[in-house]
Amino acid sequence: MRSAILTTALCALLATLPGTPASAATPPGAMAQAATRPDAMTLPDTIAxxxxxxxxxxxxxxxxxAYLGSLANGDIYRADLRTGQGAVVSKGPGTPSVGLKLDSRxxxxxSGGTAGNARVIDVRTGAVLKxxxxxxxxxxxxxxxLTRDAAWFTDSTNPVLYKVPLGRHGALPDQAVSVPLTGAIQYTTGNNANGIAPTPDRESLLIVQSNVGKLFKTDPAxxxxxxxxxxxxxxxxGDGLLLDGRTLYVVQxxxxxxxxxxxxxxGSSGQVVNRLTDPRFDVPSTVASFGNRLYLPNARFTTxxxxxTTYxxxxxxxPRNH
Incomplete structure (x- = not known):
């Protein structure tokens, strides 16, 4: 008991001395959490x-x-944003991997591109689940x-959305369903429906039509x-879309x-508030975010x-406060 009292008194004395480290007062794990916050990291600006x-x-x-898909053979590559290092985590089927979205599971x-299909991969094992x-x-x-209850895929050749409805606890169905696109969007020669995102109120879907340069709001029902x-x-x-609150990033x-x-x-109307570019861009295709950063792969379609070939x-x- 006496030893405990002496120890407590000594700790109190040390805490009052000039220059004494204050780490003893830091909650356990707080330093580690601060070191791993996106804004506290020193992250590379370019990843090979x-x-x-x-x-x-x-x-x-x-x-x-970050996870990236290959148009060459469908491989899925995982890159560490802290180190820039990475490796293939899922071998492709020999057909393209195009658009990607990661869920909390x-x-x-x-998206399978010209293969006309979609697949779901467990990124921990690389196994194809469906x-x-x-x-x-x-x-x-x-x-x-990804929305609360489905995964939605665009088709740049055919005026249709493909819906993979998600069941209880995100259960994957056996089949997808097709939802024909009607109304204002009109398919023509070239690359039609491309990037897709939700509206800010999450009630509808946004689709950019690349060849005509228009954005469409779509009733998913x-x-x-x-x-x-x-x-x-x-x-x-227009290619990849990323929604952040009421701000929509459109990769052209x-x-x-x-x-x-x-x-x-x-999502019925919007105002262009900025256009971002960078000398490192070489036909960027899509965009994802981490912390206050946007990450864009150089697809190099003109090469x-x-x-x-390097990528x-x-x-x-x-940008903030839009």
């Missing part, structure tokens, strides 16, 4: 990918890890978004589309630009791909 990889989609969850939803044939004939299953009023602004070459790939739009809550992911600071 394997030569010949041909990235398109990118997905980032709550941890500083460590499942990666992958594969869904979505289209017959010519198709390009391009991008995917009916597939009926209306054009989002952007005051005449063009989103030509061949323009090497990320257009920043402030949307109304229902003929070869086994030794990177570039990070830029996201």
């Amino acid at each position: 990918l394997p030569n010949g990889f041909r990235p398109e989609g990118i997905a980032i969850g709550s941890r500083p890890v 460590n499942r990666l939803f992958v 594969s869904y044939p979505l289209a017959t004939g010519a198709s390009f299953v391009n991008d995917v978004v 009916t597939g009926v589309t209306t054009e989002v009023n952007l005051g005449g602004e063009s989103l030509v070459n 790939n061949r323009l090497n630009t990320v257009t920043v739009i402030r949307l109304t809550a229902d 003929t791909p070869a086994p030794d 990177t992911v570039n990070a830029i600071t996201a």
Whole structure:
């Protein structure tokens, strides 16, 4: 008992001495938590990918890890945002991996491009949990978004959305369903529906049509589309979309630009408030965020791909207060 009293008194005395470290007063784990906050990290601005990889989609969850898909063979590559190091975590089927989204259950939803399909991968093991044939004939299953009860995939060739409904606790169904797109969107020659995101109120879906540079609001129950009023602004070459609150980031790939739009809550209209570019951009395709940073893979669509072609992911600071 006496020993405990002396120890307590000594600790109190040390705490009052000038220059005495205050770490004893820091709650357990607080320093570690501060060191791992996104804004407290020193993260590389550019991450090298394997030569010949041909990235398109990118997905980032709550941890500083990015997943990228290969157009060359469908491999899934995991990159550590802290070190820039990475490795292939799931071998591809020999067909493209295009748009990607990661859920809270460590499942990666992958658009299959010209294969006309989608698959769901466990990123911890690399195993394919489910594969869904979505289209017959010519198709390009391009991008995917996750909502509370479904995964939605765009098709740049056919005016349709593909829905993978999620059951209780995120259970994966045996089959996907098709929802035809009608209304304002009109498919034409070239790359049609591309990136997809929810509206800020989460009631509808947003789709960018690359070839005509328009943004559409879509009723997920009916597939009926209306054009989002952007005051005449063009989103030509629009690719990946990322919604943050009421701010929508639109990657315009061949323009090497990320257009920043402030949307109304229902997504029926919006105003372009910024356009972001960077000398490192070389046809960026899609975008994901971690902390206050946007991460964009260089798809390099204007460069003929070869086994030794280099590819990177570039990070830029996201603008605040839009």
